[in-house]
Amino acid sequence: ALYTDPADLPTTEYDYIVVGAGTAGNVIANRLSEDSSRRVLVVEAGVDDTGIVTVHAPFLGPNNQQTLTDWNYTTVPQTGLNNRSITVPRGFVLGGSSSISEYSTFFDFFDFMVWTQGSSDLFDSYADASGDPGWGWDAIQPFWKKVSTLVPSPNNPTLPPPPSSDPTLSNGNGPVQIALPNFATELDYRVINASQILQSSNTTSDRFKYTQDMNGGDTIGFGFNQESTGGGERSSSATAYLWPALNERDNVDVVIGTRAMRLVVDECDRYNSQKRFGAVEVAQSVDGPRTILNATREIVLSAGSIGTPQLLLLSGIGPKDEVEAAGVESLVNLKGVGKNLVDHPLLLTYYSVSAPPASSTFDDTIRNPSLINSAISEWSTSRSGLFSTAPTSLLGFMRVPLASDEPDPSTGPKSAHTEILFLDGFAALGAAKQPSEGYFLSVITAVVSPTSRGSLLLDSTSGLNVTQQGTFSQPLIDYGIMSEEWDVNAMLQALEDADTFLGTEPWGAVSGLFNTTDSSSNSEQYIRENTISVYHPIGSAKMGKAGDKLAVVDERLRVRGGVKGVRVVDASVFPTIPECHPQAVIYTIAERAAELIKQDNVL
Numbered sequence: 001a002l003y004t005d006p007a008d009l010p011t012t013e014y015d016y017i018v019v020g021a022g023t024a025g026n027v028i029a030n031r032l033s034e035d036s037s038r039r040v041l042v043v044e045a046g047v048d049d050t051g052i053v054t055v056h057a058p059f060l061g062p063n064n065q066q067t068l069t070d071w072n073y074t075t076v077p078q079t080g081l082n083n084r085s086i087t088v089p090r091g092f093v094l095g096g097s098s099s100i101s102e103y104s105t106f107f108d109f110f111d112f113m114v115w116t117q118g119s120s121d122l123f124d125s126y127a128d129a130s131g132d133p134g135w136g137w138d139a140i141q142p143f144w145k146k147v148s149t150l151v152p153s154p155n156n157p158t159l160p161p162p163p164s165s166d167p168t169l170s171n172g173n174g175p176v177q178i179a180l181p182n183f184a185t186e187l188d189y190r191v192i193n194a195s196q197i198l199q200s201s202n203t204t205s206d207r208f209k210y211t212q213d214m215n216g217g218d219t220i221g222f223g224f225n226q227e228s229t230g231g232g233e234r235s236s237s238a239t240a241y242l243w244p245a246l247n248e249r250d251n252v253d254v255v256i257g258t259r260a261m262r263l264v265v266d267e268c269d270r271y272n273s274q275k276r277f278g279a280v281e282v283a284q285s286v287d288g289p290r291t292i293l294n295a296t297r298e299i300v301l302s303a304g305s306i307g308t309p310q311l312l313l314l315s316g317i318g319p320k321d322e323v324e325a326a327g328v329e330s331l332v333n334l335k336g337v338g339k340n341l342v343d344h345p346l347l348l349t350y351y352s353v354s355a356p357p358a359s360s361t362f363d364d365t366i367r368n369p370s371l372i373n374s375a376i377s378e379w380s381t382s383r384s385g386l387f388s389t390a391p392t393s394l395l396g397f398m399r400v401p402l403a404s405d406e407p408d409p410s411t412g413p414k415s416a417h418t419e420i421l422f423l424d425g426f427a428a429l430g431a432a433k434q435p436s437e438g439y440f441l442s443v444i445t446a447v448v449s450p451t452s453r454g455s456l457l458l459d460s461t462s463g464l465n466v467t468q469q470g471t472f473s474q475p476l477i478d479y480g481i482m483s484e485e486w487d488v489n490a491m492l493q494a495l496e497d498a499d500t501f502l503g504t505e506p507w508g509a510v511s512g513l514f515n516t517t518d519s520s521s522n523s524e525q526y527i528r529e530n531t532i533s534v535y536h537p538i539g540s541a542k543m544g545k546a547g548d549k550l551a552v553v554d555e556r557l558r559v560r561g562g563v564k565g566v567r568v569v570d571a572s573v574f575p576t577i578p579e580c581h582p583q584a585v586i587y588t589i590a591e592r593a594a595e596l597i598k599q600d601n602v603l
């Protein structure tokens with residue numbers, strides 16, 4: 001059942017306690033509670049997602065500016081971004097970050113709900129990094145197939161054949177619903193046509209090729225966005241995994257509005273080299289009562305790439321010197337906790353569209369409150385219209401041409417270095433403001449195999465007691481974004497590729513349709529002044545072999561360093577950043593993690 005106060009829970013002892021009802025945590029809660037003899041508790045800091053229109057309507061995001069469903073974090077000043085801090089949105093709601101959307105200054109958020117599984121090279125690299133072939137592409141297929149099902153787009157007769165009629169398309173028969181965009185605009189067909197023209201030209205061949213299915217193992221190419229939506233509604237880990245379990249089973253409880261503050265070591269182990277952590281201390285406010293909840297089998301940390309390392313550090317598990325410097329008792333010296341943090345850099349370029357055919361961009365709608373209300377009303381009554389689909393219908397993944405002796409920062413030739421996304425209107429992300437008039441094409445370029453790395457630390461600079469503040473105070477988040485020259489050069493290449501793309505006949509044939517941006521936009525200065533991130537932080541508790549000094553979890557996702565009873569299952573375990581949008585990869589690793597946990601708890 002769903003509880004709003006830990007004091008109301010029917011018991012303080014469960015077989016498993018999952019921290020975080022997010023993308024990964026809900027998969028774990030669902031799969032572990034399939035066994036009716038096991039009791040599962042999920043502790044979630046955020047709010048219930050029920051009835052929040054802005055969570056469920058694909059195009060929209062919460063209209064309560066950065067408060068209701070977000071942790072509202074920011075990075076420390078980023079030297080690679082001329083010392084700017086950038087936002088770090090993280091879901092604070094059932095479903096975690098699978099329930100929330102990208103920021104926009106006008107609309108608060110934009111959501112792309114991109115569904116990309118990453119390449120076969122990516123998964124094979126995880127098998128190498130962990131020493132476990134079970135994470136490789138072939139071995140992971142059964143788990144990937146458990147996650148999602150392609151469903152037809154209800155209002156879209158014009159797009160490629162309904163996915164279900166094409167058995168060669170990926171996805172399987174799992175609970176997350178995936179659809180092609182609910183409608184296509186005429187700008188979308190320009191993207192497809194441009195890709196096909198460039199594909200047939202000798203010089204660029206498969207750098208811009210058209211691809212029907214981004215999720216078949218080779219991610220390079222341009223194609224329609226598979227979105228995590230079904231029937232015009234967002235499909236999140238809450239709607240797909242958590243609510244069905246909660247509604248149908250009595251062995252799973254969820255307590256919301258409740259933060260895990262630290263893991264508690266079994267007192268008998270405190271001075272042993274092997275230490276079991278068998279309980280979680282939780283609180284609903286910084287000064288409120290603390291409750292101890294016990295896990296007789298395992299604690300699964302699924303608090304995400306920010307929340308999970310923060311909790312480990314607050315529990316005394318992390319680099320000894322850093323933990324002690326924050327005033328926390330060091331229990332396990334595990335050097336990698338909070339290291340290897342990385343996100344994808346993202347840059348927006350706007351093109352003015354001088355004479356759009358009516359309804360080809362969303363600009364008119366999103367600057368007019370009454371048109372917004374009509375669109376919400378249309379979505380509410382029939383799950384159709386502008387807000388029934390993500391604001392980007394097409395995306396492309398590209399490789400940067402590498403010199404023969406240049407190391408490849410990606411996991412292999414089927415993985416991308418850069419990405420381009422197209423939006424049919426002005427996407428006011430970052431510092432950009434929605435213009436009061438005009439029509440636009442927004443082009444997003446991103447570096448998906450960045451080489452820059454950052455870190456996460458507890459914040460002892462405020463003078464407040466770090467242990468007392470616990471997870472009510474934000475850690476110091478440093479992505480180190482754009483600190484490596486390779487990443488800047490890759491972004492420059494992506495901008496050049498966007499120019500090449502928009503220089504093709506489908507865009508130029510309609511004379512005067514676009515005014516390209518000022519050429520100074522393709523400069524390092526422009527990049528450093530305007531880059532934000534794609535909100536894909538990963539790697540802060542990475543999986544690795546025993547000899548890997550920064551490995552935090554082993555190949556079965558158990559915390560290393562002699563810790564017993566604790567696993568990490570979320571985006572923090574990735575050894576390297578997926579060269580794609582990561583949610584599908586996270587669901588997939590969570591499906592396998594649930595299987596591993598079951599195998600290790602048969603008796």
Ligand SMILES: Cc1cc2nc3c(=O)[nH]c(=O)nc-3n(C[C@H](O)[C@H](O)[C@H](O)COP(=O)(O)OP(=O)(O)OC[C@H]3O[C@@H](n4cnc5c(N)ncnc54)[C@H](O)[C@@H]3O)c2cc1C
Nearest residue numbers: 020022023024045096097101113114260304307571581583
């Ligand atoms: C705005 C935005 C848009 C995105 N768009 C896309 C996209 O289009 N496609 C894509 O593939 N990916 C996208 N992503 C990335 C993707 O959503 C995340 O990488 C993924 O959801 C992370 O999953 P996770 O399980 O690691 O963490 P999360 O889903 O973030 O779950 C962590 C959960 O733990 C809870 N929690 C944290 N700390 C505590 C604590 N101390 N106590 C209790 N609970 C706690 C949080 O509230 C949250 O519910 C987007 C992310 C954001 C933020």
